[in-house]
Amino acid sequence: MKIYFHGEEFRPEPWLAALQQALDAAGLRADVAVWQPGAPPGDYAMVWAPPQRMLDEQTRLKALFNLGAGVDAITRLRIPPGVQLVRLDDAGMSAQMAEYVLHALVRHFREFDAYEADTRQGRWSFRRPRLRQDCPVGILGLGVLGQRVARAVQGLDFPVRGWSRSPKSVEELQIAGLQCYAGEAQLPAFLAASKVLVCLLPLTTETQGILNRDTVSQLMPGGYLINVARGAHLVEEDLIPLIDSGHLAGATLDVFRQEPLPAGHPFWTHPKITVTPHTAARTLRDESVAQIAGKIARLERGEGIAGIVDPVKGY
Numbered sequence: 001m002k003i004y005f006h007g008e009e010f011r012p013e014p015w016l017a018a019l020q021q022a023l024d025a026a027g028l029r030a031d032v033a034v035w036q037p038g039a040p041p042g043d044y045a046m047v048w049a050p051p052q053r054m055l056d057e058q059t060r061l062k063a064l065f066n067l068g069a070g071v072d073a074i075t076r077l078r079i080p081p082g083v084q085l086v087r088l089d090d091a092g093m094s095a096q097m098a099e100y101v102l103h104a105l106v107r108h109f110r111e112f113d114a115y116e117a118d119t120r121q122g123r124w125s126f127r128r129p130r131l132r133q134d135c136p137v138g139i140l141g142l143g144v145l146g147q148r149v150a151r152a153v154q155g156l157d158f159p160v161r162g163w164s165r166s167p168k169s170v171e172e173l174q175i176a177g178l179q180c181y182a183g184e185a186q187l188p189a190f191l192a193a194s195k196v197l198v199c200l201l202p203l204t205t206e207t208q209g210i211l212n213r214d215t216v217s218q219l220m221p222g223g224y225l226i227n228v229a230r231g232a233h234l235v236e237e238d239l240i241p242l243i244d245s246g247h248l249a250g251a252t253l254d255v256f257r258q259e260p261l262p263a264g265h266p267f268w269t270h271p272k273i274t275v276t277p278h279t280a281a282r283t284l285r286d287e288s289v290a291q292i293a294g295k296i297a298r299l300e301r302g303e304g305i306a307g308i309v310d311p312v313k314g315y
């Protein structure tokens with residue numbers, strides 16, 4: 001069996017070594033190598049942002065494993081017919097995402113930036129406590145990451161709402177108190193019932209630009225935006241006017257239309273916007289490789305696997 005690796009952001013040697021070890025442990029014999037243009041046909045590939053040329057040449061792959069949860073860097077390419085695209089299914093990302101969102105939420109809700117500014121000036125000041133019931137958190141996307149975040153937010157007793165494409169129920173998700181909304185028709189009601197908005201949608205033609213003046217202004221007054229999905233979900237020029245008009249209290253952004261965020265972009269210096277460098281949930285090597293090796297073993301035994309991307313839905 002031949003398995004290729006491609007990922008310009010990753011140093012390949014430790015990935016190849018880890019995958020080889022995981023395959024050996026699963027009793028699979030495989031030759032694992034970095035993909036080069038013109039390489040002979042492979043059986044599987046693990047990739048991050050592959051070039052079109054790789055997909056044009058590797059038409060006999062049984063599966064193409066994406067080294068992340070979001071597959072938008074691949075779905076915009078031509079994928080050979082018959083090649084299954086498989087996304088990472090948590091693999092250590094959901095706990096990181098929950099940490100990130102809780103941090104942003106609590107920092108905003110408890111006004112820690114304002115306390116820090118005061119204490120730096122030697123001021124012992126108190127602020128009136130905010131009430132959780134006045135701060136419902138709405139999560140766009142109730143998938144692998146959105147569900148974990150919903151559970152974590154609910155664990156701190158914030159009211160939680162979630163929005164997905166297909167209808168879901170509290171019983172199905174087992175997240176006590178979660179109010180579920182689904183589809184475009186229920187988006188206005190979801191937004192009107194949310195104060196903090198967390199975006200955890202995949203980037204598709206339907207979700208691109210979903211965070212815009214019209215939608216974000218439907219949040220409860222004094223709302224707060226946390227975008228941890230993809231930069232293209234946000235219409236960037238709409239954000240600062242929403243904050244400066246006072247409708248939004250601020251935003252924490254991990255993802256941007258152009259990454260790295262260009263020097264001089266107004267998000268860098270706006271006092272109510274927190275910028276992080278697309279680091280909310282990183283791909284973890286050992287967890288990812290163990291998951292991919294396990295899925296290859298299942299596919300080789302003719303068994304089904306989780307995480308196959310639906311080419312029609314695009315996620």
Ligand SMILES: NC(=O)c1ccc[n+]([C@@H]2O[C@H](COP(=O)([O-])OP(=O)(O)OC[C@H]3O[C@@H](n4cnc5c(N)ncnc54)[C@H](OP(=O)(O)O)[C@@H]3O)[C@@H](O)[C@H]2O)c1
Binds near residue numbers: 090228230
């Ligand atoms: N910043 C980072 O470091 C980082 C790290 C990892 C991932 N991400 C981003 O996070 C995204 C979500 O990951 P995931 O693993 O949770 O994805 P997932 O399991 O595929 O879940 C996606 C969720 O979005 C919903 N959805 C999709 N299209 C929709 C639409 N048009 N209308 C309403 N709901 C829609 C889905 O609804 P259904 O349940 O009905 O299908 C599902 O609940 C990834 O695609 C990636 O872009 C960012």
